[in-house]
Each structure stands twice: as structure tokens, then as C-alpha cells.
Amino acid sequence: MEIKQNIKIAVDAIVFGYDKEGLKVLLISPKYGKFKDFWALPGGFVKDNETLIKAVKRELKEETGVKTNYLEQLYTFGDLDRDPRMRVVSVAYFGLVNPKHSVLKADTDAKDAKWFGIDNLPKLAYDHNDILTVALSRLQSKLQYQPIGFDLLNKSFPFSDLETLYQTILQKNIDRRNFRKKILSFGFLEETGEKLSIGSGRPAKLFRFNKKKYKELEEAGIQFEIN
Amino acid sequence: MEIKQNIKIAVDAIVFGYDKEGLKVLLISPKYGKFKDFWALPGGFVKDNETLIKAVKRELKEETGVKTNYLEQLYTFGDLDRDPRMRVVSVAYFGLVNPKHSVLKADTDAKDAKWFGIDNLPKLAYDHNDILTVALSRLQSKLQYQPIGFDLLNKSFPFSDLETLYQTILQKNIDRRNFRKKILSFGFLEETGEKLSIGSGRPAKLFRFNKKKYKELEEAGIQFEIN
DNA sequence: ACAAAAGTGTTTTACATACACCCATGG
DNA sequence: CCATGGGTGTATGTAAAACACTTTTGT
Known part of the structure; x- marks a missing residue:
């Protein structure tokens, strides 16, 4: 043929x-x-x-x-x-x-x-x-x-980086409090224990994305979604 | 080359x-x-x-x-x-x-x-x-x-057909009242005025999907979504 | 009159949204 | 002590979920 x-x-x-x-x-x-x-x-x-x-x-x-x-x-x-x-x-x-x-x-x-x-x-x-x-x-x-934003950030990052990422890419403003509350409520972010200080301002806690934890939660039926 | x-x-x-x-x-x-x-x-x-x-x-x-x-x-x-x-x-x-x-x-x-x-x-x-x-x-x-279910049905159909389609394909039960309420609230279905009677039971109103209307609503920012 | 399918409304619950002040640090 | 960015809680609105009886027809 x-x-x-x-x-x-x-x-x-x-x-x-x-x-x-x-x-x-x-x-x-x-x-x-x-x-x-x-x-x-x-x-x-x-x-x-x-x-x-x-x-x-x-x-x-x-x-x-x-x-x-x-x-x-x-x-x-x-x-x-x-x-x-x-x-x-x-x-x-x-x-x-x-x-x-x-x-x-x-x-x-x-x-x-x-x-x-x-x-x-x-x-x-x-x-x-x-x-x-x-x-x-x-x-x-x-x-x-899908929690793909973390692939664009450093392994450990302050919450504000994540906020800014979403705002930049989706081109809209996000309420900091609601955003943080929601993301944290999923339970796949963990604090590294470290803090990051850039110039003035209160130092920020650093977080890391726990991929294994996310996979478990996904299996268990949680639905990642950010509007 | x-x-x-x-x-x-x-x-x-x-x-x-x-x-x-x-x-x-x-x-x-x-x-x-x-x-x-x-x-x-x-x-x-x-x-x-x-x-x-x-x-x-x-x-x-x-x-x-x-x-x-x-x-x-x-x-x-x-x-x-x-x-x-x-x-x-x-x-x-x-x-x-x-x-x-x-x-x-x-x-x-x-x-x-x-x-x-x-x-x-x-x-x-x-x-x-x-x-x-x-x-x-x-x-x-x-x-x-996306309202693609209508492409699988007849031009005009009773509401129960749509219900059954969703239940069959998604393999889960749907609350008839909530489903109907939600679909109708979008506003892209219109009654044909006709009724369909199959054997015994109350005859069903027939509906049709108004694609043009849907496009308009989509432009206007409505979000089709069924869970 | 009864079996079968269509039609319909209200209450409860959960989540999204809106919103403003205090905290820790550097200069 | 002031400027800068980080961290937090509550009240309100809105949509999803749960739930059962009445209506219209055929037999």
C-alpha cells in the first residue's frame, strides 16, 4: 500500500x-x-x-x-x-x-x-x-x-507573587483577601517557614505548592477554580 | 530546501x-x-x-x-x-x-x-x-x-429529552426542577407552541434552541454551565 | 379511577463578593 | 515616625441544592 x-x-x-x-x-x-x-x-x-x-x-x-x-x-x-x-x-x-x-x-x-x-x-x-x-x-x-500558575513561579514564593501573576495574565483585579482565602482553603499550599523581605514593608511568608497533595485532593474530587 | x-x-x-x-x-x-x-x-x-x-x-x-x-x-x-x-x-x-x-x-x-x-x-x-x-x-x-446537547436532539424536543440526554452522557442523576429552572433562565430556549404526547401521561411542550439568541447572550457575557 | 409523564415553588445552605484596618519591617 | 507592603474577619447577596405535590392525558 x-x-x-x-x-x-x-x-x-x-x-x-x-x-x-x-x-x-x-x-x-x-x-x-x-x-x-x-x-x-x-x-x-x-x-x-x-x-x-x-x-x-x-x-x-x-x-x-x-x-x-x-x-x-x-x-x-x-x-x-x-x-x-x-x-x-x-x-x-x-x-x-x-x-x-x-x-x-x-x-x-x-x-x-x-x-x-x-x-x-x-x-x-x-x-x-x-x-x-x-x-x-x-x-x-x-x-x-488548573493550578498551573505555580509552574511559572519560583519553588517558594510570597503570596503577592501569585496574586500579581493572576492579575497580569487574566488582566483583571483580584480582591487580595478573597483570593488568599480561597487558594489557602484548597489545602495544597504549605508554608516553607521562611520569610522574604524586599526593601521596606512587612516580610512575607513563603509558600510552596505541594503537587502530591494536589493530586490527592484532585482524586478526592476537589475542583480547582478561580474566577 | x-x-x-x-x-x-x-x-x-x-x-x-x-x-x-x-x-x-x-x-x-x-x-x-x-x-x-x-x-x-x-x-x-x-x-x-x-x-x-x-x-x-x-x-x-x-x-x-x-x-x-x-x-x-x-x-x-x-x-x-x-x-x-x-x-x-x-x-x-x-x-x-x-x-x-x-x-x-x-x-x-x-x-x-x-x-x-x-x-x-x-x-x-x-x-x-x-x-x-x-x-x-x-x-x-x-x-x-457549551450548549452542544441540542445538536444531538431533534429541532424541537420535549424537556425530558434534554434531561435524559444529560443524565445519560454525564452518568448521573439530575434534579428535574432545578435543571429546567436553570436551562430556562438562560433564555435561549423557546416554546414552539406545539405539544407532544407519547402514550399515556400529560403531553409535553416542545422547545427549540435559538442559536442566534444564544450567540447574543454569549456576547453579552452569560456563561453557560451545568453541573 | 388509575397509571404515567409533565409541570411547578419554597426553604435551606454554601459560596462569592464587598469592604477597611492593623502589623512588621526599612529608611 | 513615616512609608511600604503583608496579613486578617465579617456582613451581605446570590446561586445551588434539596425537596413533593398537582395537572393533564391515555387506558
């Missing part, structure tokens, strides 16, 4: 990072080709003997040096004219990382990798703007019904 | 139907090949000049004669050994249809198409069991935050 088909399959990674400057995406700059003045999502063609997820992880590693905390399949983009050179169907993956914990590979593979603030994006190649839009809306909705 | 890659890309359709016997899936029976004693999801290879969604619709039409009310991308399956003949990455689509409104194409294309009750499935080829599992859980969760 021989099938005539001339379509290539690729993967792309939309990796979000977060720090005090806000939400960022990881992009690379192709050094040549039609899109050399544009930036692009890390990604590339899938090898014959590797799974999709392995392909994204490999490309991410090769092109940016980054290893994500969290990675899931986002959506598959298959329009005819995505890439002017040939027909490419791309399976996009959506990842989260703490930028501080990952050093960007400098200028290898004829590509630069760089973080861009989400409100300060350069021109993007191909249909990568569309992909990013889908990814962003996935991030926003997922943040509300 | 020449890429060496020997992976084929296919699409599969998981189409759910619903009638008084319960929830069903549409399957086809390959008449030859390794899996001739198994059933499979409708699907096939994508053509070089067609989009993914067009490919699914075409395959569905060719293999089963069915046109869905609702169709969305589900997930992309790319494991190495999905198909023993070659490496195939398949983009799965998830559809809904009212079986009464679609006549199955009989025995064409060397394939039979048939509805199977979800609790009475035959042996499935490839990784189609996995795909079905993912689809089913998507159906269940989607039913709770």
Missing part, C-alpha cells in the same frame, strides 16, 4: 515565562530565508522515529536550551498556505517555564533565542500570530481551572 | 449520535487488511491541497454519508506504532449528529458504516480505543460548558 502525499509534519512550541516584568514568550530569530526579519516560535520537523512530544522537546532544547516544567498539546494547524515553501502541518505545544531557572542558549544553530514581553512582540513569521493567540487564550482559561 | 520525512498525515472522525437507546458512535468496518475483523473510526489520508477540516468532512461523507451538525478538532495522535503499516500521525475530530437526520450510506467504498452503543462497542482497530476515550471525556466536559 503506497500513499502519495506530500505534506510535512512539524511541531511548534509556545513557551510562556513570567517574571516581575510580566508575561513573556520564547521566540527564535531565523537568520536566513524569507522570514529572516521576523521572529518565530521554536519548532521544526518531526523525525521518522520520534513521537510528537519528543520532537518538541528536542527542538526546544536545540534551539533555545529550555526545558519546560509543563508541556501539553495545544492545537494542530494545517492551513494550506501556512508556509510558503511547502505544505506543513504543525502540531503546536503549549509550555510553561520559570525564565530564571532556564538559561537561554546563545546564538547556536544559526538562531537566537529570546524572551519577548507579550505586549511587546516583534513581527512573527508564518501563522505564528494565530498560534500565539490560541495559546494565550488557553493559558488564561487553564489558569482558572 | 528538501526535508526527508516519511510520515503520513491522516484525519479521523469521532461522531457521536444520540437517540432513545442512548449514546452512540459511528464506526466503519474495513473489509480487508490486518484489521478486517475490527471496526474503526471513519477517516483517511489528507490530500495535498485540502485543509484538515475539509479532509475529515470528505472522508466522513465518503465512508458514512453523514454530515455533522458540529465538528471540532479534538487532539492529534502521533505515537510510533499506531498503524503497523507505516508511521501515521492522525488529527482527530469530534462531531455530533442526530442519527435520525442522517441516513447511513450502505456498503459502499468496501466499507460498512454503523452506529454502536457506547456500552456495546466491538473490537476497535489501531489506537481507536484511546481516541474514543479522549473524545468521550471531551464530550462530557463540553456538555457542561
Whole structure:
């Protein structure tokens, strides 16, 4: 059985990072080709003997040096004219990382990798703007019904970091008291016992996310949800 | 630029139907090949000049004669050994249809198409069991935050049909009064003015789903949700 | 008149929302 | 002692959950 088909399959990674400057995406700059003045999502063609997820992880590693905390399949983009050179169907993956914990590979593979603030994006190649839009809306909705925010923060963090993260990404204000009350009531955060003092102001207790505890609670039927 | 890659890309359709016997899936029976004693999801290879969604619709039409009310991308399956003949990455689509409104194409294309009750499935080829599992859980969760149930029912229906549908698919009991109160409070159902009488018992008012109204309400910010 | 399914309202409970002052530290 | 950010409790509103009897038809 021989099938005539001339379509290539690729993967792309939309990796979000977060720090005090806000939400960022990881992009690379192709050094040549039609899109050399544009930036692009890390990604590339899938090898014959590797799974999709392995392909994204490999490309991410090769092109940016980054290893994500969290990675899931986002959506598959298959329009005819995505890439002017040939027909490419791309399976996009959506990842989260703490930028501080990952050093960007400098200028290898004829590509630069760089973080861009989400409100300060350069021109993007191909249909990568569309992909990013889908990814962003996935991030926003997922943040509300899965505890993925912690993958963007340090292992231990003051409560205010979490608040600010939610406010930044969801672009709305949150009542500090109600937010804290709700998050703590789930029971998957634990105090590290340490405190963090930044300049003036009362030092903040540090918390850490207990993933094992969360899994247990999830099994037991609790429903994570933040509005 | 020449890429060496020997992976084929296919699409599969998981189409759910619903009638008084319960929830069903549409399957086809390959008449030859390794899996001739198994059933499979409708699907096939994508053509070089067609989009993914067009490919699914075409395959569905060719293999089963069915046109869905609702169709969305589900997930992309790319494991190495999905198909023993070659490496195939398949983009799965998830559809809904009212079986009464679609006549199955009989025995064409060397394939039979048939509805199977979800609790009475035959042996499935490839990784189609996995795909079905993912689809089913998507159906269940989607039913709770999007008004897709109406795509499975007749244009006009008694309220009890909707109740039974939710109970069947979500596999739990629903309080009739609360359910009706909630659904009606959204304001996207309208009475047709007709009544339906089945054997004994009080005749039921018929309702229809006003899609335009729903879109308006959605714009205005209402949130569909059923627990 | 009785069996069968449709239709309907009220009370209770839980959770979301709104809201303002004190505390601990650095300068 | 003042500026800065951290920490906390209560009252109110709103929606979910629990719950049982009446109505209309066919037989």
C-alpha cells in the first residue's frame, strides 16, 4: 500500500515565562530565508522515529536550551498556505517555564533565542500570530481551572507573587483577601517557614505548592477554580 | 530546501449520535487488511491541497454519508506504532449528529458504516480505543460548558429529552426542577407552541434552541454551565 | 379511577463578593 | 515616625441544592 502525499509534519512550541516584568514568550530569530526579519516560535520537523512530544522537546532544547516544567498539546494547524515553501502541518505545544531557572542558549544553530514581553512582540513569521493567540487564550482559561500558575513561579514564593501573576495574565483585579482565602482553603499550599523581605514593608511568608497533595485532593474530587 | 520525512498525515472522525437507546458512535468496518475483523473510526489520508477540516468532512461523507451538525478538532495522535503499516500521525475530530437526520450510506467504498452503543462497542482497530476515550471525556466536559446537547436532539424536543440526554452522557442523576429552572433562565430556549404526547401521561411542550439568541447572550457575557 | 409523564415553588445552605484596618519591617 | 507592603474577619447577596405535590392525558 503506497500513499502519495506530500505534506510535512512539524511541531511548534509556545513557551510562556513570567517574571516581575510580566508575561513573556520564547521566540527564535531565523537568520536566513524569507522570514529572516521576523521572529518565530521554536519548532521544526518531526523525525521518522520520534513521537510528537519528543520532537518538541528536542527542538526546544536545540534551539533555545529550555526545558519546560509543563508541556501539553495545544492545537494542530494545517492551513494550506501556512508556509510558503511547502505544505506543513504543525502540531503546536503549549509550555510553561520559570525564565530564571532556564538559561537561554546563545546564538547556536544559526538562531537566537529570546524572551519577548507579550505586549511587546516583534513581527512573527508564518501563522505564528494565530498560534500565539490560541495559546494565550488557553493559558488564561487553564489558569482558572488548573493550578498551573505555580509552574511559572519560583519553588517558594510570597503570596503577592501569585496574586500579581493572576492579575497580569487574566488582566483583571483580584480582591487580595478573597483570593488568599480561597487558594489557602484548597489545602495544597504549605508554608516553607521562611520569610522574604524586599526593601521596606512587612516580610512575607513563603509558600510552596505541594503537587502530591494536589493530586490527592484532585482524586478526592476537589475542583480547582478561580474566577 | 528538501526535508526527508516519511510520515503520513491522516484525519479521523469521532461522531457521536444520540437517540432513545442512548449514546452512540459511528464506526466503519474495513473489509480487508490486518484489521478486517475490527471496526474503526471513519477517516483517511489528507490530500495535498485540502485543509484538515475539509479532509475529515470528505472522508466522513465518503465512508458514512453523514454530515455533522458540529465538528471540532479534538487532539492529534502521533505515537510510533499506531498503524503497523507505516508511521501515521492522525488529527482527530469530534462531531455530533442526530442519527435520525442522517441516513447511513450502505456498503459502499468496501466499507460498512454503523452506529454502536457506547456500552456495546466491538473490537476497535489501531489506537481507536484511546481516541474514543479522549473524545468521550471531551464530550462530557463540553456538555457542561457549551450548549452542544441540542445538536444531538431533534429541532424541537420535549424537556425530558434534554434531561435524559444529560443524565445519560454525564452518568448521573439530575434534579428535574432545578435543571429546567436553570436551562430556562438562560433564555435561549423557546416554546414552539406545539405539544407532544407519547402514550399515556400529560403531553409535553416542545422547545427549540435559538442559536442566534444564544450567540447574543454569549456576547453579552452569560456563561453557560451545568453541573 | 388509575397509571404515567409533565409541570411547578419554597426553604435551606454554601459560596462569592464587598469592604477597611492593623502589623512588621526599612529608611 | 513615616512609608511600604503583608496579613486578617465579617456582613451581605446570590446561586445551588434539596425537596413533593398537582395537572393533564391515555387506558
